[in-house]
Amino acid sequence: MLLVEQALNGVQLGVTLFLLAAGLTLIFGIMGVINLAHGSLYMVGAFAAAFVAARTGSYGLAALAGLAAAGLVGMAVEYVVVRRLYGRDHLDQVLATFGLILFFNQMAIILFGRQPLFVTMPPVLSGAVTLAPGFSYPSYRIAIIAVGLAVAIGLSLLITRTRLGMLVRAGATHRDTVRALGVDIRLLYTIVFGLGALLAGLAGIMAGPLLAVQTGMGEQILITTFVVVVIGGIGSVRGAFFAALLVGVIDTLLRAFLPGFLRTVMVGPEADALGAGLSSMGVYLLMALVLMFRPKGLFPAHG
Amino acid sequence: MKRRNLFLGLAASALLSAPALAQTPVRIGMITTLSGPGGYLGQDIRDGFQLAVDLAGGKLGGVPVEVVVEDDGFKPGQAKQIADRFAKAEKIKLFTGIVFSNIAAAAVPDILDNDLIYVSANAGPSNFAGKDCNRNYYVMSWQNDTLHETAGQSATMLGFKRAFILAANYQAGKDALAGFKRMFKGEIAGEIYTRLDQTDFAAEMAQIRAAKPDVVFQFHPGGLGIAFMRQYQQAGLLGQIPMVLSVAAMDQVIADAIGDASIGVNVTAHWNGDFDSPANKTFMAEWLKKYGRAPTYYASQGYDTALAIGAALKGTGGQVEPQAFRTAMLKADFASVRGKFKFGPNQHPVQDWYAVEIVKGPDGKPFLKTKERIASDVGDVYAKDCKL
Numbered sequence: 001m002l003l004v005e006q007a008l009n010g011v012q013l014g015v016t017l018f019l020l021a022a023g024l025t026l027i028f029g030i031m032g033v034i035n036l037a038h039g040s041l042y043m044v045g046a047f048a049a050a051f052v053a054a055r056t057g058s059y060g061l062a063a064l065a066g067l068a069a070a071g072l073v074g075m076a077v078e079y080v081v082v083r084r085l086y087g088r089d090h091l092d093q094v095l096a097t098f099g100l101i102l103f104f105n106q107m108a109i110i111l112f113g114r115q116p117l118f119v120t121m122p123p124v125l126s127g128a129v130t131l132a133p134g135f136s137y138p139s140y141r142i143a144i145i146a147v148g149l150a151v152a153i154g155l156s157l158l159i160t161r162t163r164l165g166m167l168v169r170a171g172a173t174h175r176d177t178v179r180a181l182g183v184d185i186r187l188l189y190t191i192v193f194g195l196g197a198l199l200a201g202l203a204g205i206m207a208g209p210l211l212a213v214q215t216g217m218g219e220q221i222l223i224t225t226f227v228v229v230v231i232g233g234i235g236s237v238r239g240a241f242f243a244a245l246l247v248g249v250i251d252t253l254l255r256a257f258l259p260g261f262l263r264t265v266m267v268g269p270e271a272d273a274l275g276a277g278l279s280s281m282g283v284y285l286l287m288a289l290v291l292m293f294r295p296k297g298l299f300p301a302h303g
Numbered sequence: 304m305k306r307r308n309l310f311l312g313l314a315a316s317a318l319l320s321a322p323a324l325a326q327t328p329v330r331i332g333m334i335t336t337l338s339g340p341g342g343y344l345g346q347d348i349r350d351g352f353q354l355a356v357d358l359a360g361g362k363l364g365g366v367p368v369e370v371v372v373e374d375d376g377f378k379p380g381q382a383k384q385i386a387d388r389f390a391k392a393e394k395i396k397l398f399t400g401i402v403f404s405n406i407a408a409a410a411v412p413d414i415l416d417n418d419l420i421y422v423s424a425n426a427g428p429s430n431f432a433g434k435d436c437n438r439n440y441y442v443m444s445w446q447n448d449t450l451h452e453t454a455g456q457s458a459t460m461l462g463f464k465r466a467f468i469l470a471a472n473y474q475a476g477k478d479a480l481a482g483f484k485r486m487f488k489g490e491i492a493g494e495i496y497t498r499l500d501q502t503d504f505a506a507e508m509a510q511i512r513a514a515k516p517d518v519v520f521q522f523h524p525g526g527l528g529i530a531f532m533r534q535y536q537q538a539g540l541l542g543q544i545p546m547v548l549s550v551a552a553m554d555q556v557i558a559d560a561i562g563d564a565s566i567g568v569n570v571t572a573h574w575n576g577d578f579d580s581p582a583n584k585t586f587m588a589e590w591l592k593k594y595g596r597a598p599t600y601y602a603s604q605g606y607d608t609a610l611a612i613g614a615a616l617k618g619t620g621g622q623v624e625p626q627a628f629r630t631a632m633l634k635a636d637f638a639s640v641r642g643k644f645k646f647g648p649n650q651h652p653v654q655d656w657y658a659v660e661i662v663k664g665p666d667g668k669p670f671l672k673t674k675e676r677i678a679s680d681v682g683d684v685y686a687k688d689c690k691l
Contacts, residue, residue, distance in 0.1 A: 002513045005509045006506055006509055009509065013503060109338065114337060114338070114343050115342075115343045115346075115556055116526050116560065118560050121537065126537070138537055138538065138539075140537070141505065210537070211503065211530045212502070212529045212530050212533070214340055214526050215338055215342065216338055216339035216342075216377070217340075217502070219339075220340075220500050220502060221502075252505070252506045255506045256506040256507075256510060259496075272494060272495075273496075
């Protein structure tokens with residue numbers, strides 16, 4: 001039962017990572033931009049939702065506000081800053097988007113202060129669901145998993161079945177050809193960036209009631225998100241999905257079981273120290289292994 | 304005419320208070336954490352320190368001071384750079400403010416190696432308290448272990464037998480678990496170090512539930528603690544398995560954040576807002592007047608640090624010369640908001656500890672209420688290894 005519960009925790013972490021990674025991988029794959037400020041969009045979604053939830057008490061409005069804020073801010077960032085970076089090299093992009101992180105964090109401090117904000121959980125979801133006799137799991141976390149999976153299916157339909165998805169796929173592999181065919185690539189970029197921001201905002205909104213909404217919350221999760229993008233294959237949403245689940249489950253299981261396992265073969269403090277160290281290295285080791293055997297990631301977008 | 308009067312007035316006051324005006328303000332370098340999950344900790348230290356300075360009209364111990372504040376961003380490397388710049392470019396000789404032990408470990412050795420003075424307003428890592436103690440290093444808060452030893456003692460006194468203990472994986476977390484285990488007489492049902500950047504504790508909650516302990520002790524400062532407590536509550540553990548904590552894991556902000564669910568939690572502390580001393584009453588009243596929010600214990604430490612530095616500066620006549628400063632500082636000649644305060648042989652505090660319970664306050668919000676003193680004149684176990 002403990003194993004099942006920990007696996008569910010892993011899946012829940014995985015879908016949150018997927019929501020962030022999907023946008024990041026699209027932006028990187030299609031526009032070639034390393035967007036360090038992606039975590040800030042997650043933060044914007046979380047703050048907007050927390051603010052509206054505290055003011056109105058309505059979770060529906062809060063979710064809408066969070067999505068709208070993240071999406072609009074994302075498109076504004078693309079229009080004002082990122083648009084100027086497409087032709088530049090990655091160092092310039094890193095510098096500019098790092099500057100955006102500082103800007104957004106400071107802005108959040110000016111608007112909301114340094115003390116974290118809190119979102120109470122929607123009452124409907126604050127209980128636990130009994131999945132098997134003697135085994136229950138928090139309903140809110142189940143809801144996160146459900147929303148994450150629904151978004152994954154929706155995104156996959158969007159990309160494989162619609163005209164926009166076709167352009168996205170084409171843009172990822174043959175950017176110049178798409179432009180030569182007369183597609184308004186700038187508009188496409190803005191839409192894709194906004195879509196990525198929307199997903200990041202959704203992750204932020206859902207994280208609100210679990211974690212504390214505070215400045216710098218985006219950077220905490222951003223690094224793991226980059227690991228997911230690299231493992232999954234840059235530009236591949238399918239890769240991001242499987243890599244996110246893999247990273248989420250492996251990270252959680254290592255954290256949960258490795259120290260206990262080491263304690264059976266070693267003595268006390270060393271086992272704890274080694275266990276804590278190894279389990280935080282786990283996902284990076286996984287990334288190194290994947291890169292050794294599949295240098296382009298598990299599901300490379302470029303064939 | 305008006306302007307001439309002003310000049311005359313200035314000249315007269317300059318004549319009257321010539322020694323004070325001749326002094327350039329003593330600059331105090333405050334490196335602290337103002338952003339990220341621990342941002343409110345540094346904010347309270349800064350504001351507490353500044354409050355003491357402002358109440359004395361921009362002076363400490365009668366000596367004009369200027370507090371130069373920089374945010375370390377919760378990054379050890381950044382704190383080290385700031386310390387370096389303060390020392391070399393700004394010629395600052397007196398430092399304070401660092402919140403986290405891992406950041407202190409990066410920045411403080413550089414300060415001490417240059418024969419400059421560091422007065423800690425929070426972090427008290429074990430590695431600076433024993434044989435590597437330093438004449439220019441003073442701690443105003445506590446040695447990390449003692450903060451949690453009293454929680455261990457409290458858990459023993461409350462009759463708990465099996466404890467599950469968790470802490471963030473950094474120096475202060477290791478000191479925390481060492482401290483708790485030193486004074487807890489029962490059995491340890493499980494021990495986990497979490498990542499310092501971790502915000503989702505679902506995996507740990509499952510393990511706590513599986514281990515069925517009768518008490519949980521955890522140390523996650525600032526935003527981490529808020530996330531931990533909320534998830535503990537969401538996992539349905541808060542009603543089932545009681546917690547005994549040091550105040551570092553349940554300060555006023557954390558209690559407010561989790562609301563009613565925090566009521567009944569046992570906490571141990573060296574300071575609490577309801578202490579009855581005149582010094583503390585002044586502090587509480589002036590703090591509320593100036594900032595309009597309830598102070599955390601970090602604020603009290605910032606305030607005490609400023610008072611202690613003031614007492615030392617008064618003794619040296621405003622000179623920041625290590626030997627003279629030390630003589631004056633070690634007298635601890637100031638009215639601490641905690642009541643009794645003196646320095647031990649390793650220049651860490653010797654002070655009293657109290658059991659505190661979270662109750663429903665008059666405004667319906669959680670309120671930290673002092674129950675009783677549980678230990679008197681507590682120093683730390685590392686002091687005996689320190690030869691100064």
